[in-house]
Amino acid sequence: MNNLIAITAKETKAYFAMPSAYVVGAMFLVLTGVFFVFDISSPFAEAGVRGLVDWASFFTIFLAPLLTMRLLAEEQKLGTLELLLTSPVREWEVVLGKYIASLAMLLAIQFVTLYYVLMIYVFGDPDSGPVLSSYLGLILHGAAALAIGILGSSLSANQIVAAVVGTAVLLFFTFIDRVSSLVEGAPGGFLNAISMDGRLSDFTRGVIDTSHVIYFLSLIAIFVFLTIRSLETRRWR
């Protein structure tokens, strides 16, 4: 437990001391903000966060792997992974500590988007229920994206490769439902079931569907677990 806290603290500190995290975060906020303005400026715009969540979740596909790509790839490159794994530290402590740190960074970035929400409240009268559920969805989606990203980071010592792998897997989960309609029967149903798309729209309507919550939590658990296994099997390669 102490190890987990030590690793989480070190990684969180590293994130907030890192210029690149701010650059990536700022890019995300600018892009999200620009598209939010387009959305909100249309004649029939509603006073809600649906548009914001759509764009924020879309850009998270690129943000999350950029945030996580460093986590394990850099350790492999610098040789510090050897140091961690020869210290009395368990693999899950390493992975979970780093994952929690990346989640802290993502939450900090998402927190800034509340500024846009504040604008909606200033200039409109949105329904607070969907706003809250939307953010729950956004956080769950982001957390799942980070879990996928960290797996990518464990697979390569090259951060670019790590980010590309993470983004590719995320795109797969996001757009697989477009393909699933072409696939008949059970396989098509399965592809539809594992797709991320459409799940967030329920949250933006103010509906917290347990199956969606479980879906995202499962993705987190599976990918964090796979990352731990990926690190463990490093020893056996």
Place this chain on the structure above:
Amino acid sequence: MIEVSDITKFYGDFPAVTGISFSVEKGEILGFLGPNGAGKSTTMKILTGFMPPTSGTASIAGFDIVEESLNARKHIGYLPETVPLYLDMTVSDYLAFMGNIRGMNGKEIAQRRSDVIEICHLEEYSSTIIGKLSKGYRQRVGISQAILHEPDVLILDEPTIGIDPIQVVETRQLIKDLGDNHTLILSSHILPEVSLICDRVIIIHEGQIVAVDEPENLGTNLSGVERVELEVKGPNREILAVLESVDGVQEIERDTVTGGAFHRYQITVDLGKDIRSDLAKVVIQNNWELLKLQSLGMTLEEIFLRLTIEEQQLNPEPEHAQ
């Protein structure tokens, strides 16, 4: 303190180490000597629990490195070949983190951190970002993290590689001092370094141990493997012909001698033979003048080359056999 028995490690089909066994007593400094790619680092990575052996067992402080890896790792301080540093942390933060993940509490860390900073002479750099330090200082930071938690066993992989000569001397002294309180394994491909620091040397070549002994004994045990220097007055060609016919002579090299009416030869002799009397006899029998006959001790370099070459001759390259 360290027991290694019959360890073999394959990378795919390639055997990095085969059937290595040795043990290290408490307080001993063991040198691991071999050319690059001999299997030194692999053996160390196995001992530190970074990767498991393909077969064989090893234990550190009584804990099996695979079965009780976590306990074994608690007793190890390790400096890998590429010094593992977080370049964006300060020396002080880095040491605190390393202390944390080794289960030290805040008080212990504060105490030990100032100790190791002093031992490794890092006082001026404790709040410097590691990325800004020179290679020699980075090496010291690497050593300081290895000794931070007062481990029973220190494993240092090529600790003096890539640092400048003055720092090498300082680092060697530092390691020698550390040997007073730790059981230490050190790898190197530099022979004088090992003979200077270590109580005992293991020479490893192509994944196998070719010799184990104290640095001084390595020379005497192999006293048969030696060279003889001979100075004779007489006709060079005839002398050479006669010397070559002496039983046990492997190779004769003629040194150029300026301003002397004699010839000087360096004769390489078969393993385990002292042929000095035979050489003297043939020189006298031919009525040449024997000016000098001296056995030249082998340097560790020569012993090393000799051993590794013998090894190759005994075990011809396996890939050609397939």
